[in-house]
Amino acid sequence: MQLFWLSVGFGFVTASVLAIAAVGLSLQFGITNYVNFAYGDFMALGGFFAYVLNNEVFHLDIWIALVIGSLAMGLFAVLVNRLILGPFARRFSTSHYLLIVTFGLSLIMLNAAYSIWGADVRFYRMPIASALTIGPLRFTRNQLIVIAIAVALMLAVHTLLKATRLGKSMRAMSDNTTLAMTSGIDTKRITTITWFLSGTLAGVAGTVLGIGEGNLTPASGELFLFVIFAAVILGGIGSIYGAMGGALLIGLATEISAAFINPAYKLDIAFVILILTLLIRPSGLIARPGTT
Amino acid sequence: MVYYVFTLVFFCFDYFILAMGLNIQYGETGILNFAYIGFVAIGAYFTGVFSLHSSAGTGQHYILGLGLPFPVNLLLGGVATMAFAFVVALITLRRLRTDYLAIVLISLSLVLYDFCNNFVSIFNGADGLYNVPEPFAKALGLTVNSFIPFFACVTAVISLLMWFVMSRITRAPLGRTFRAIRDDDVVAAALGKNVFGMRLKSMLIGSFYAGIGGGLLIQFGGSFNPTAWLPGETFVVFAVLIVGGAGNNIGMFVGALLVETLLIHLPAFLPEIPGHPGLIEYFDNAVVGMVLMVMLWFRPQGVVPARLRRTSSFGVIARGDDASPTVSAHIAVESPLTGHE
Numbered sequence: 045m046q047l048f049w050l051s052v053g054f055g056f057v058t059a060s061v062l063a064i065a066a067v068g069l070s071l072q073f074g075i076t077n078y079v080n081f082a083y084g085d086f087m088a089l090g091g092f093f094a095y096v097l098n099n100e101v102f103h104l105d106i107w108i109a110l111v112i113g114s115l116a117m118g119l120f121a122v123l124v125n126r127l128i129l130g131p132f133a134r135r136f137s138t139s140h141y142l143l144i145v146t147f148g149l150s151l152i153m154l155n156a157a158y159s160i161w162g163a164d165v166r167f168y169r170m171p172i173a174s175a176l177t178i179g180p181l182r183f184t185r186n187q188l189i190v191i192a193i194a195v196a197l198m199l200a201v202h203t204l205l206k207a208t209r210l211g212k213s214m215r216a217m218s219d220n221t222t223l224a225m226t227s228g229i230d231t232k233r234i235t236t237i238t239w240f241l242s243g244t245l246a247g248v249a250g251t252v253l254g255i256g257e258g259n260l261t262p263a264s265g266e267l268f269l270f271v272i273f274a275a276v277i278l279g280g281i282g283s284i285y286g287a288m289g290g291a292l293l294i295g296l297a298t299e300i301s302a303a304f305i306n307p308a309y310k311l312d313i314a315f316v317i318l319i320l321t322l323l324i325r326p327s328g329l330i331a332r333p334g335t336t
Numbered sequence: 337m338v339y340y341v342f343t344l345v346f347f348c349f350d351y352f353i354l355a356m357g358l359n360i361q362y363g364e365t366g367i368l369n370f371a372y373i374g375f376v377a378i379g380a381y382f383t384g385v386f387s388l389h390s391s392a393g394t395g396q397h398y399i400l401g402l403g404l405p406f407p408v409n410l411l412l413g414g415v416a417t418m419a420f421a422f423v424v425a426l427i428t429l430r431r432l433r434t435d436y437l438a439i440v441l442i443s444l445s446l447v448l449y450d451f452c453n454n455f456v457s458i459f460n461g462a463d464g465l466y467n468v469p470e471p472f473a474k475a476l477g478l479t480v481n482s483f484i485p486f487f488a489c490v491t492a493v494i495s496l497l498m499w500f501v502m503s504r505i506t507r508a509p510l511g512r513t514f515r516a517i518r519d520d521d522v523v524a525a526a527l528g529k530n531v532f533g534m535r536l537k538s539m540l541i542g543s544f545y546a547g548i549g550g551g552l553l554i555q556f557g558g559s560f561n562p563t564a565w566l567p568g569e570t571f572v573v574f575a576v577l578i579v580g581g582a583g584n585n586i587g588m589f590v591g592a593l594l595v596e597t598l599l600i601h602l603p604a605f606l607p608e609i610p611g612h613p614g615l616i617e618y619f620d621n622a623v624v625g626m627v628l629m630v631m632l633w634f635r636p637q638g639v640v641p642a643r644l645r646r647t648s649s650f651g652v653i654a655r656g657d658d659a660s661p662t663v664s665a666h667i668a669v670e671s672p673l674t675g676h677e
Contacts, residue, residue, distance in 0.1 A: 079435045081370075081442065128629065140368055141632060143438050144574060147370065151571050152625035158618040266567075267450070270443035277439065308454040315447040319427060322440065326431060 049180040051303035052296065057187045059295025060194030061253045065268070066275040066287035067201055068245025074218035074282040075238040076133060078142040082124075083246060084269030085153035088262050090117035090247025091254045092161060099169050106170040106255065107189070114247030121243020122236055124149070130235070150266070157262035166260045168251075190252045197248065198288055205284060214238060218282065271298065271311060274318040280328025289329055293317075339484055340605060344597050346488040348589075349495040350552050351596040355576040355588035356502050357545025362574075363582035363642070364506060365538035366518035368434055371424070371441035372546060372573055374448040377565035378420050379547025380554040381452075383413030384465045387555070396467075397460045406471030410551040417547025418540050425539045430532055445567040452562040465560035484556075491552050498545065503585050505541065514538050515583070568621065572600060575628045581638020590639050599624055 069083050080086075094113030097104045104112070132145050173185035183191075205211035213234050217224040225231045253268060254260035275294040279286025294314050302310040321328065354376060361367045369375075382400075386409035390401040404412065428440050452459040470483050471490075478486055505511050516524040517534055525531045554560050572595065580591025603620045631638070 079439060081438075132629075132633070135633075136636075139434055140362075140366070141636070143368060143370075143435065144578070145629060145632060147442075147571055147574070148625040148628045151568050152622045154568065155618040155622035155625070159615055159622070162612075163614065267446060270439075270446045273439045273443055277436070281436070306454070309451075311450050312447055315443055318440065318443060322432065322436070323427065326436070 047303045048300070050182065051299045053181045053183055053187070054302075055296035055299035056181075057183075057190055057256050057295075058299050059292045060191045061249055061256055061268075062272060062275050062295045063194050063288050063291035064197055064245050064252065065249035065272045066279070066291045067198065067284055068242045068249060069272055070276055070279075070282060070284050070287040071201075071214075071238055071245070072242035073276075074284070075214060075221075075235055076129075077221075078133065078139050079146070080129075080242075081143065081146040081269070082150035082153055083242075083272065084265035084267075085150050085157070085262075086117065086121060086243060086246035086265070087250030087253060087268065088157060088260075088265035089120065089153060089250070090114055090243075091250035091260050091264070092157060092166075092262070093117055093247065094251040095161075095166055095168060095254070095260060099166075103169070106168050106251075109168075110248065110251045113251060114244045117247030117250075118240040118242075118244035121239045121246070124243075125236065125239040154262055154266060161262060163261065166254075167258065168254055168260070170255070186255055190256055193248065193252060197245070201284065210234075210237065267311065270318075271314045274314040274321075277318055277328055278321050280330040283328065283330045286328055286330035339481060342485040342488040344601055346484070346491050346552075346556055347601050348592050348597045349488070349491045350549055350556070351573070351576055351592035352495045352589045353491075353498055353545055353552070354549035354573050355580065355592055356498065356585055357542040357549065358573050358577050359542075359582065359585065359588055360502065360505070360514070360538055360545070361542035363577060363584070364511060364518060365514040365535055366521075367429070367535060367539060367542075368438045369441055369539075369542070370438050370567070370570055371445040371448070372542075373565050373567065373569040374445045375417050375421060375543045375546035376550035376553070376569075377448065377452070377560075377562075379413045379417040379543075379550030380560055380565075381413075381459070381465070381550075382416035382547070383409050383551030384468045384554045384560050386412050387469050387471075388465070388467075396463070396465060397457050398465060399458055406555070410548060410555070413551040414544045414547035417543045417550070421539050421543030422536070425536050429535050429539065442567055445570060449562060449565055449567065452565070459562070464562055465554070466558065468554055468558045468560070470558060471555055487556055491556070494548070494552070498548065499585055499589075502545075506585060510534075510537070571628075572596065572624060575599075575624050577638075578628055578636075579631050579639060581640040581642055583642035584638065584640055587638050587640035587642070594639070595624065595627070599627065 065083070065087060069080065072080055072083075090113055093116050094106070094109040097109035097113055098106050128149060129142070129145065132142055136142060170186065175182050175184055176188065203211075205215060213224065213229045214237075216227065216229060217231055217234050221231060224234075250265055253264060257264070271294060275290035276287050277290070278293060279288070279290030294317060297317060298310045298313050301313045354372075358369065358372050361369045361372075385398045385400045386402050386404045387406070388398065388401050389403040402409075424441075424444065428437055432440060452464075470478070471487070472478065476486070506514075513524065513529055513534055516527075517529065517531055521531050524534075576588065576591035576595045578591075579595050580589070581587030600620065603616055606616055609615050
């Protein structure tokens with residue numbers, strides 16, 4: 045039973061990382077309407093930005109490094125959209141090409157990260173924290189901060205989408221880009237802002253993934269990518285709230301299952317859920333209007 | 337030196353086969369198979385275990401171990417890949433749109449890798465398979481040095497044979513139906529084509545090619561290592577396809593020569609930079625990604641563009657060497673007249 049509660053605790057931490065990543069991916073998918081297969085590498089790169097600030101230059105505190113690294117990742121994402129993905133998206137109407145381009149981008153980013161940082165496992169420099177007990181659950185201080193960051197970011201995204209003019213424009217664009225454009229919304233500006241948000245969230249997710257798992261390699265985002273996909277599809281692709289719910293379910297399911305079966309297969313649980321979702325309810329828990 | 341040249345020859349012809357398999361799936365039918373290298377891995381694994389003898393006493397864990405002779409194990413490896421593809425296609429091809437399909441397939445590819453790496457009792461975990469018997473090596477008394485030129489030639493013959501079959505398929509009404517589905521599946525369905533059935537067929541043919549290509553890889557190297565089947569490897573095959581020219585079998589050979597031989601394997605002979613293990617390889621992989629993007633931007637039709645075909649229903653003899661401006665309109669009209677499979 046103790047093992048069960050321990051895994052529930054881990055489940056909340058994984059769900060936090062997943063929720064941040066899934067919302068970042070969904071935001072961008074909703075606006076630009078193609079899947080970014082390089083998202084896992086965005087995460088890893090964001091994690092390494094924080095690592096450089098934390099360990100190599102300035103030796104900043106990990107949480108400050110997280111903020112600066114993530115914002116840098118946001119700018120990087122804007123740059124990638126301006127220089128590579130945006131031009132390709134304008135030129136090719138079929139999504140085939142864009143999927144191949146983001147797949148290629150993933151290969152370039154992964155190998156660039158390997159070239160710079162090598163294949164060694166890296167660790168963040170952070171204070172060793174004692175465990176805290178909340179009810180039957182036990183967390184370290186860092187894990188609690190990760191969960192708090194996720195909750196705060198989810199609330200922030202919710203406020204952004206529902207209470208601001210920018211969020212309203214984003215939702216309009218996500219529903220129908222052409223209609224949004226004719227209504228006077230500056231779609232190019234919204235796209236840029238969305239890439240910035242998506243990149244920043246990827247940076248945060250990559251860093252907290254490194255904090256949660258205790259290590260960081262250039263490939264750590266790559267394997268995590270399809271867990272994000274599982275969460276996004278379970279929630280309904282393009283739906284922000286679905287992505288949050290999907291992340292919570294997948295996070296808990298993978299970690300709790302690890303208490304009962306070989307933990308090496310916990311990723312496969314996510315895949316089984318992905319397949320079952322597609323067979324039983326392909327539109328996801330929260331279907332996006334106008335899509336099937 | 338001869339050894340190196342024939343290694344390059346082998347990889348060129350092997351990737352020719354792999355690219356043809358992906359070409360019928362993506363180039364002809366429009367199925368964006370991002371799990372392609374997973375199918376190659378399945379083919380390699382089964383070819384390996386069909387040719388290895390019983391696993392007792394070898395320190396390895398694998399299933400079957402039938403000890404079959406060379407062409408038989410290769411063919412069965414291809415068939416096993418088709419069986420796997422059949423299951424995957426039944427689950428995924430029926431109702432998933434392009435981007436969902438791509439997500440599921442890339443996830444499948446990652447899971448297959450993860451599963452192979454961890455499941456010791458079937459896949460021998462991260463060690464993979466090794467000491468796979470080299471075909472004909474004993475019978476012909478080949479040494480390590482003479483085996484490589486010999487097997488490169490065997491692969492060349494097999495790939496030409498498979499190219500001949502593939503060029504028949506793509507020219508047949510079946511291939512035309514595939515292209516009709518690629519260009520507009522709704523139109524094809526409205527004209528009475530079973531879109532799912534056709535996609536399934538395309539998937540199965542492509543997987544057979546993937547299985548054979550994978551089987552030849554394991555027979556050439558004698559071992560199976562899960563890290564060689566990371567999802568990024570699929571991208572190399574896509575690069576071969578795009579550089580060569582999607583929808584064109586000859587282009588696949590040109591692509592294999594340019595990408596696989598010149599870009600991937602030739603730099604592997606460069607000396608390591610001291611203090612930076614693997615740097616050349618990483619850099620090389622990144623260059624492949626860049627080449628592909630540059631190619632997609634400046635010449636998306638590839639080095640050897642696909643030829644557009646007309647049929648006799650237009651009063652033009654079906655030679656396939658004249659350019660016509662819109663391919664989809666022609667196919668939409670031609671398929672009900674000629675396609676009856």
